[in-house]
Amino acid sequence: MRRRVMSMLAGATLAASTLLGAGPVAADTAVGTAAGTPPVEFGDDWHDPVTAAPPVPKPHTKSCEVTVAEAQFKDFTPYKGEYTPPTKCGKGRWGKVVLRLDGKVKGRQYDRLGYLRIGGVEVLRTSTPEPSVDGITWSVEKDVTRYRETLSRDQQVEMLIGNVVNDTYTGIIDVKATLTFYEAAKPTTAPDRVLPLGDGKDGTTLTTPRNSERIVAEVYATGSGGGCEEYWYLTVPGAAPYSCKADHGPYREVQVKVDGQLAGIAAPFPTVWTGGWSNPFLWYVIPGPRAFDIKPIEYDLTPFAGVLNDGRAHRVEVSVVGVPEAQTGWSTPVNVLVWQDEKSDRVTGRLTGHQESTPVNTTKYTPGTGEETHRLDTEGSHRLRVSGYVNTSHGRVATTVTRSLANTSLHRWTEGESTDALKATWTDRETVTTGRRAVRTDRTYTMDGTTTLGAGDRLRTEISLGDRAESVTRTGGRRTGWSVLDDRYDGDATYTANVPRDQRHAVGTSRERYRLTGDTGCYDRTIATAQGTLTRDHRRC
Numbered sequence: 001m002r003r004r005v006m007s008m009l010a011g012a013t014l015a016a017s018t019l020l021g022a023g024p025v026a027a028d029t030a031v032g033t034a035a036g037t038p039p040v041e042f043g044d045d046w047h048d049p050v051t052a053a054p055p056v057p058k059p060h061t062k063s064c065e066v067t068v069a070e071a072q073f074k075d076f077t078p079y080k081g082e083y084t085p086p087t088k089c090g091k092g093r094w095g096k097v098v099l100r101l102d103g104k105v106k107g108r109q110y111d112r113l114g115y116l117r118i119g120g121v122e123v124l125r126t127s128t129p130e131p132s133v134d135g136i137t138w139s140v141e142k143d144v145t146r147y148r149e150t151l152s153r154d155q156q157v158e159m160l161i162g163n164v165v166n167d168t169y170t171g172i173i174d175v176k177a178t179l180t181f182y183e184a185a186k187p188t189t190a191p192d193r194v195l196p197l198g199d200g201k202d203g204t205t206l207t208t209p210r211n212s213e214r215i216v217a218e219v220y221a222t223g224s225g226g227g228c229e230e231y232w233y234l235t236v237p238g239a240a241p242y243s244c245k246a247d248h249g250p251y252r253e254v255q256v257k258v259d260g261q262l263a264g265i266a267a268p269f270p271t272v273w274t275g276g277w278s279n280p281f282l283w284y285v286i287p288g289p290r291a292f293d294i295k296p297i298e299y300d301l302t303p304f305a306g307v308l309n310d311g312r313a314h315r316v317e318v319s320v321v322g323v324p325e326a327q328t329g330w331s332t333p334v335n336v337l338v339w340q341d342e343k344s345d346r347v348t349g350r351l352t353g354h355q356e357s358t359p360v361n362t363t364k365y366t367p368g369t370g371e372e373t374h375r376l377d378t379e380g381s382h383r384l385r386v387s388g389y390v391n392t393s394h395g396r397v398a399t400t401v402t403r404s405l406a407n408t409s410l411h412r413w414t415e416g417e418s419t420d421a422l423k424a425t426w427t428d429r430e431t432v433t434t435g436r437r438a439v440r441t442d443r444t445y446t447m448d449g450t451t452t453l454g455a456g457d458r459l460r461t462e463i464s465l466g467d468r469a470e471s472v473t474r475t476g477g478r479r480t481g482w483s484v485l486d487d488r489y490d491g492d493a494t495y496t497a498n499v500p501r502d503q504r505h506a507v508g509t510s511r512e513r514y515r516l517t518g519d520t521g522c523y524d525r526t527i528a529t530a531q532g533t534l535t536r537d538h539r540r541c
Helices: 002-009 145-151 228-234 302-308
Strands: 063-073 079-083 096-105 113-118 121-127 136-143 155-161 173-182 193-199 204-206 212-219 253-258 261-266 297-300 314-321 333-340 348-356 360-366 374-392 395-413 419-434 437-453 458-475 478-496 507-518 521-530 533-539
Touching (some): 063 079, 063 113, 063 155, 113 145, 121 136, 121 333, 145 193, 212 253, 228 419, 253 302, 261 348, 261 395, 302 374
Antiparallel strands (some): 079 155, 096 136, 096 173, 113 121, 113 155, 193 333, 212 297, 253 261, 360 374, 374 395, 395 419, 437 458, 458 478, 478 507
């Protein structure tokens, strides 16, 4: 079933090098409007895509808007243009910069993946919804203030949402990307330099300013391409009878190395695109977490600042552990954010500690018999601790980064994969201690889904996805900040497979609750749908 159905409907079909970023999707439906009455089954049209995530907060200061790109994507030809920053609203010292992507598409089309780069810096990585016959519109917002230094100068722009348009797949993707710049009400901080490294998986060179005192790499790591690495969490070792193979099973880990030495580890987020799990009816209105909002993985490389600040070029390499040799399907573009010591021409230092646990990746395959399912149990873990210091104009500053990863999953399937189920949890726990300040972030990703192809080729998918992050900041042992983000999606959709669209008789419900609490306030919103109609839109705080 995985080959026959998922390959037919999954849809995220771009090559890894054509894959786009972080920030919530702006919901166009006002809270408090009356819930719609759903039809008996899906029709030719449905509600425009929305998510429960909040729009980017914006200051009440003077603003200026610039159009960055406006294009129609019919193939794999990138849009190329020029960007000129506004001369007002702060002249490069803006208080906030917000990127907005507005899109529209109609007809028939798979979900597609894309990127937006300004001055070579990847500022947005996203995917698209699947359209209705009558057409849909959607929007994505992202706070891009961290790229302020890049945006302060004239730059070249490149954007691509690779697409295929023919007699069958008719949807032309029409997008417009704008930047809104807000004048600063008070002094704000952002990286002093943003250095684009492109796709760092094959290794690239980095030369930092010699007075760098903080260095952070961000990697937009995404498994895609329409092949098995789009569903990396479902892959199995060669001995098991399943359509997606990986030598060592489904464990994946995104690593960053500096001059061949391991500098950072992270768990990739198990993104489900809007055609995923063989069932686009799940995602027509509410996408899964991060589907339109592909957040970069961040790695604090400050312990390596003393090494990187020697004025020489250093090799930075990104790799995804667990991907079979020569297997394509991952994209890992890298930006390096640098904060400089403005009172020093040279910041010295050294790496003082490097401790790595032995990586664990075990799989246990239990064959099925008769109607009993095949079963694959997976456990993986890894831990890294790096320490270093820099001698700055304000004294010696030591930084220690500790990160521990763990993954457990249970994959069950029947002969022919007519039933295919996964229950998995990924944890990524990180503590960054700089001087007297320590920031601990615990990330937990969950997936619990089952696809069944039953009598009459009725295909049903039930799935729950979770994206949770808890962060606590302590200064001198006292808590000085905290936040909890909890984004949960639940969906259940059924349709007749292997027939024309108008004969699928699809029904389905979906629900998302997005909660964000902390010392800065509370946000809690729930939206729900049935047969493509928005049936609930409720806020609790």
